[in-house]
Amino acid sequence: MSDLFPPFAPDPLEPRRRRFKPVPFRMIAPNLITLLALCLGLTAIRLAYEGRMEPAVYAIVVAALLDGVDGRIARLLKGTSRFGAELDSLADFVNFGVAPALILYSFILHQLKAAGWIAALVFAIAAGLRLARFNAMIDDPSRAEWKKNFFVGMAAPAGAITALLPIYLQFIGLPMRTTPGPALSFLYLLLIGFLMVSTIPTFSGKTVGKRVPREWVLPLFVVTVAFFGLLISFPFEVLATGTFLYLAAIPFGVARYRHLERAATSQARTLAEPSASPPTSAV
Numbered sequence: 001m002s003d004l005f006p007p008f009a010p011d012p013l014e015p016r017r018r019r020f021k022p023v024p025f026r027m028i029a030p031n032l033i034t035l036l037a038l039c040l041g042l043t044a045i046r047l048a049y050e051g052r053m054e055p056a057v058y059a060i061v062v063a064a065l066l067d068g069v070d071g072r073i074a075r076l077l078k079g080t081s082r083f084g085a086e087l088d089s090l091a092d093f094v095n096f097g098v099a100p101a102l103i104l105y106s107f108i109l110h111q112l113k114a115a116g117w118i119a120a121l122v123f124a125i126a127a128g129l130r131l132a133r134f135n136a137m138i139d140d141p142s143r144a145e146w147k148k149n150f151f152v153g154m155a156a157p158a159g160a161i162t163a164l165l166p167i168y169l170q171f172i173g174l175p176m177r178t179t180p181g182p183a184l185s186f187l188y189l190l191l192i193g194f195l196m197v198s199t200i201p202t203f204s205g206k207t208v209g210k211r212v213p214r215e216w217v218l219p220l221f222v223v224t225v226a227f228f229g230l231l232i233s234f235p236f237e238v239l240a241t242g243t244f245l246y247l248a249a250i251p252f253g254v255a256r257y258r259h260l261e262r263a264a265t266s267q268a269r270t271l272a273e274p275s276a277s278p279p280t281s282a283v
Contacts, residue, residue, distance in 0.1 A: 030074035031084050034091050037066040041095030048103040056103055057167055061239070063095045064157040085138070089131050096160035097127025104189060108166055111182040119189045123163060126193035127156050133197075146260050150253065151202045154195040158202070158246065161239070163192045168240040195250075201257035202250055 044059035070088065074080045101120035109116030130153055137143065137152065154162075166185040170176040176185065212220060231238045 024079070026077035026079040027081060027084075028079075029077060030070045030079050031087055033066050033070040033073065034084070034088050037063040037070070037095055038091040040066070041091070041099045044095075044099050045102050048106045053103070053107055053167055054171070057164055057239075058235070060095065060099060060103070060160055060164065061235075063099075064161055067092060067095070067157050085135070089135055092131055092156045093128050096156040097124045097131075100160040100163045101189075104163065104166065104185065107170075108177055108182050108185050109189070111177070112186055115186060116182070119186045119193075123159075123189050123193040126196045127159060130154075130159070130196040131156055144264060146264065149204055150257050151204045153198045153200060154192070154202055154250075155204070156196065159192050159196045162243045162246060163189055165240060165243050168236045168243065171236040172240060200250065201254055203253040203256070 040059040040063040044056040044063070047053075047056035047059065067088070070084075074084060101124040104123075105116055105120040109120055112119075133152065165188065166176045166181065175181065227238075
């Protein structure tokens with residue numbers, strides 16, 4: 001009796017149909033960097049609850065550096081995609097919203113009990129709202145070109161780095177865990193959350209580095225090496241100083257934004273006005 005279902009041997013000469021198209025690696029590389037940053041953010045939460053605050057801060061700082069790199073690499077390799085943009089936003093919410101809030105709660109805000117948890121919630125939700133607004137503004141075709149040099153509100157990575165200031169001050173030598181450190185940290189975290197959801201313009205720095213004058217190339221190398229040397233040798237001093245400088249620079253960014261806004265409005269008004277007709281001479 002022959003088999004009811006004889007084995008099927010495909011024709012070796014028959015071409016195989018591909019179910020999925022291959023994806024170029026240039027589309028995958030930026031997403032791998034984003035996933036690596038996400039792993040660092042989640043690991044920072046674990047380190048904080050193990051009481052290892054120093055490596056937790058390092059993980060957030062490195063995640064912020066990777067967040068600034070992945071977008072540039074995607075644009076350089078022409079590997080931008082909608083999937084990558086959504087993945088980047090979700091990773092940013094965890095790395096720069098949830099992780100700093102939980103780290104600060106574990107470090108100092110737990111002393112305030114419910115009030116400390118409320119501050120952590122407000123900061124995390126503010127980061128999520130700020131990222132949602134950023135995604136909505138990306139697709140705005142009417143946005144002026146000069147506005148791309150500014151963020152609306154404080155960026156999420158900058159918010160995370162500045163929010164960890166109480167930890168920097170603690171490791172520098174200021175006793176933040178004693179009175180009135182927890183109360184000041186509570187107010188400070190609410191302030192950073194407000195800056196993220198506000199409409200205060202802050203400089204984005206996206207256009208920095210596109211064109212570097214030739215005479216600035218070698219000094220740029222020296223400054224970069226010196227910065228990273230200081231960051232490795234005196235990490236918390238550099239982070240605290242950078243936080244104060246960044247907060248102090250916000251008013252200058254607002255002033256620059258207002259100046260460009262007035263110039264753009266004046267130019268648009270000039271173009272909209274009809275040209276005056278030349279006077280006619282009497283015959």
